[in-house]
Amino acid sequence: MTSRTPRPRERGIPEATVARLPLYLRALHGLSERGTPTVSSEELASVAGVNSAKLRKDLSHLGSYGTRGVGYDVEYLIYQISRELGLTQDWSVAIIGAGNLGRALADYGGFGTRGFRIAALLDADPKTVGREVAGLSVRHIDELEDVVSDEKVSIGVIATPAAAAQGVCDRCVGAGVGSILNFAPVVLNVPEHVDVRKVDLSIELQILAFHEQRKAVGRRGPGWADALEV
Amino acid sequence: MTSRTPRPRERGIPEATVARLPLYLRALHGLSERGTPTVSSEELASVAGVNSAKLRKDLSHLGSYGTRGVGYDVEYLIYQISRELGLTQDWSVAIIGAGNLGRALADYGGFGTRGFRIAALLDADPKTVGREVAGLSVRHIDELEDVVSDEKVSIGVIATPAAAAQGVCDRCVGAGVGSILNFAPVVLNVPEHVDVRKVDLSIELQILAFHEQRKAVGRRGPGWADALEV
DNA sequence: ATGTGTGAATTAATTCACAGCA
DNA sequence: TGCTGTGAATTAATTCACACAT
Numbered sequence: 001m002t003s004r005t006p007r008p009r010e011r012g013i014p015e016a017t018v019a020r021l022p023l024y025l026r027a028l029h030g031l032s033e034r035g036t037p038t039v040s041s042e043e044l045a046s047v048a049g050v051n052s053a054k055l056r057k058d059l060s061h062l063g064s065y066g067t068r069g070v071g072y073d074v075e076y077l078i079y080q081i082s083r084e085l086g087l088t089q090d091w092s093v094a095i096i097g098a099g100n101l102g103r104a105l106a107d108y109g110g111f112g113t114r115g116f117r118i119a120a121l122l123d124a125d126p127k128t129v130g131r132e133v134a135g136l137s138v139r140h141i142d143e144l145e146d147v148v149s150d151e152k153v154s155i156g157v158i159a160t161p162a163a164a165a166q167g168v169c170d171r172c173v174g175a176g177v178g179s180i181l182n183f184a185p186v187v188l189n190v191p192e193h194v195d196v197r198k199v200d201l202s203i204e205l206q207i208l209a210f211h212e213q214r215k216a217v218g219r220r221g222p223g224w225a226d227a228l229e230v
Numbered sequence: 231m232t233s234r235t236p237r238p239r240e241r242g243i244p245e246a247t248v249a250r251l252p253l254y255l256r257a258l259h260g261l262s263e264r265g266t267p268t269v270s271s272e273e274l275a276s277v278a279g280v281n282s283a284k285l286r287k288d289l290s291h292l293g294s295y296g297t298r299g300v301g302y303d304v305e306y307l308i309y310q311i312s313r314e315l316g317l318t319q320d321w322s323v324a325i326i327g328a329g330n331l332g333r334a335l336a337d338y339g340g341f342g343t344r345g346f347r348i349a350a351l352l353d354a355d356p357k358t359v360g361r362e363v364a365g366l367s368v369r370h371i372d373e374l375e376d377v378v379s380d381e382k383v384s385i386g387v388i389a390t391p392a393a394a395a396q397g398v399c400d401r402c403v404g405a406g407v408g409s410i411l412n413f414a415p416v417v418l419n420v421p422e423h424v425d426v427r428k429v430d431l432s433i434e435l436q437i438l439a440f441h442e443q444r445k446a447v448g449r450r451g452p453g454w455a456d457a458l459e460v
Numbered sequence: 461a462t463g464t465g466t467g468a469a470t471t472a473a474t475t476c477a478c479a480g481c482a
Numbered sequence: 483t484g485c486t487g488t489g490a491a492t493t494a495a496t497t498c499a500c501a502c503a504t
Contacts, residue, residue: 014473015472015473016472016473016474017473018437018440019433019437021436021440022432022436022437023417023433025436026415027417040485041485041487042485048417049417049419051474051475052485053476054473054474054475056485056488057473057474057487057488059487060486060487060488064486064487066486066487067482067485067486068480068481068482068486068487069481069483069484069485069486070482070484070485070486071484084440085436085440085443086439086440086444087436087439089443091442093435099334100330100334100337103330103334104329104330104331104333104334105431107330108330108331108431110415110430110431110432110435111431111435116432116435154442155435155438155439155442178442179438179442181431181434181435181438185256185340187253187257187277189279193445195438195441195442197434197437197438199431199434200252200340201335201338201340201341202340202341202346203252203253204411204427204429205321205340205341205346205385205411206255206315206345207248207252207427208409208411208427209317209321209346209385210248210314211409212316212321212384212385212409212425213315213316213319214316215408244494244495245495246495247495270462270463270464271463271464271465272463281496282463283496283497283499284496284497286463286466287466287495287496289464289465290465290466294465296465297463298462298465298503299462299464299503299504300463300464301462301463301464461504462503462504463503463504464501464502464503465500465501465502465503466499466500466501467499468497468499468500469496469497470497470498471494471497472493472494472496473493473495474491474494475490475491475492475493477489477491478487478488478489478490479486479487480485480486480487480488481486482483482484482486
């Protein structure tokens with residue numbers, strides 16, 4: 001069987017909520033920069049692009065951090081969400097693959113966001129090794145294990161070609177990496193205790209194509225879609 | 231309130247299923263290249279990284295394309311899923327933003343996958359315009375509307391800095407683009423009929439950090455997590 | 461025999477709607 | 483009065499388990 005128990009939620013925060021907390025956090029940082037002291041669930045939800053009931057329910061899983069009749073204190077909520085997400089400490093990240101994508105990721109400010117630091121950028125190609133990217137010198141993939149243990153890397157970002165991804169993943173896991181962010185278009189096999197998230201351009205495009213097609217069919221007028229069914 | 235019935239699923243395919251179809255398709259292409267003529271739900275599910283009950287339920291939404299006691303014909307299933315996803319036709323894609331990320335995306339083979347073609351790569355920076363990337367000459371953002379209508383672009387990929395994203399999105403929508411794939415770390419506002427999907431590095435990292443933290447807390451032994459609660 | 465297709469059961473996520481606190 | 487926090491209701495997604503076609 002290919003089933004796996006989907007890890008019981010330890011502190012009881014639903015996965016769907018966890019996936020939205022970063023969104024709220026970003027919205028709050030925006031408000032904070034603008035000097036807004038408090039915000040209602042309606043306002044915050046609107047900025048984050050969700051509805052207010054969902055936002056309140058999500059926040060209620062963290063605790064009672066709002067004030068009835070007033071709203072949420074922006075700074076306080078930023079702190080609480082950051083703490084919940086584990087952003088009050090720093091996480092070391094290694095990017096494996098210094099091709100176009102790997103370099104784009106390294107350059108991308110997204111890491112700079114509180115809580116993450118790029119410990120190394122690694123590649124298998126000797127011509128790429130040594131090259132300077134985002135203030136880092138690209139290191140050879142054979143240094144992976146050393147980097148992971150020396151820099152206490154807990155998150156590996158895989159930006160290699162598809163064919164190399166599983167091998168690199170295995171090495172990461174073997175070296176002690178606990179989470180993988182995979183940009184290669186393959187399904188990675190990892191042991192139970194390792195978390196994997198994937199970012200897949202062509203999957204996203206195909207999902208959009210599905211919806212585009214549906215819209216196009218509708219546009220031809222009703223009846224068509226049904227007529228196509230066997 | 232902006233409540234509205236959440237678009238009735240025209241052919242009744244659940245969104246969660248749509249999101250997995252590309253995964254099955256990729257797995258099937260792998261089997262096809264290896265010359266495998268038929269595959270069971272158990273095997274296909276294993277390759278695609280889901281469980282077999284889910285796979286069968288998903289496929290059942292498309293129709294009865296398997297044979298009891300045998301499995302699914304690989305080529306036939308590829309065709310059916312492709313058709314369902316709208317990949318039997320070509321979709322024109324415009325990439326807006328030719329920075330590191332935009333160039334990486336343009337170079338990325340992922341588009342080459344049946345069904346998509348990059349109609350243009352656009353940028354606002356005069357120094358970038360004219361540059362050759364992935365066999366395309368970068369065009370100026372002011373040509374956006376022309377490109378969209380001339381090339382019948384239906385999907386816009388936004389790879390600009392956050393600050394520019396909403397403006398670019400508005401122009402895409404105004405020009406007739408029906409779907410947006412957003413790589414900028416902002417929530418885009420679009421009219422009802424436009425689909426948006428987002429790819430967000432820092433959100434993914436934050437979700438992984440949450441799980442890493444949870445694992446780390448557990449590792450310290452039980453009791454700790456509760457002791458931290460107020 | 462074997463493995464699909466699917467109702468029924470279960471679990472998760474969302475939304476409603478309002479009691480109750482500031 | 484205004485807005486949070488949350489039970490209750492609803493809807494969506496997953497998993498079970500087995501009848502039945504091949």
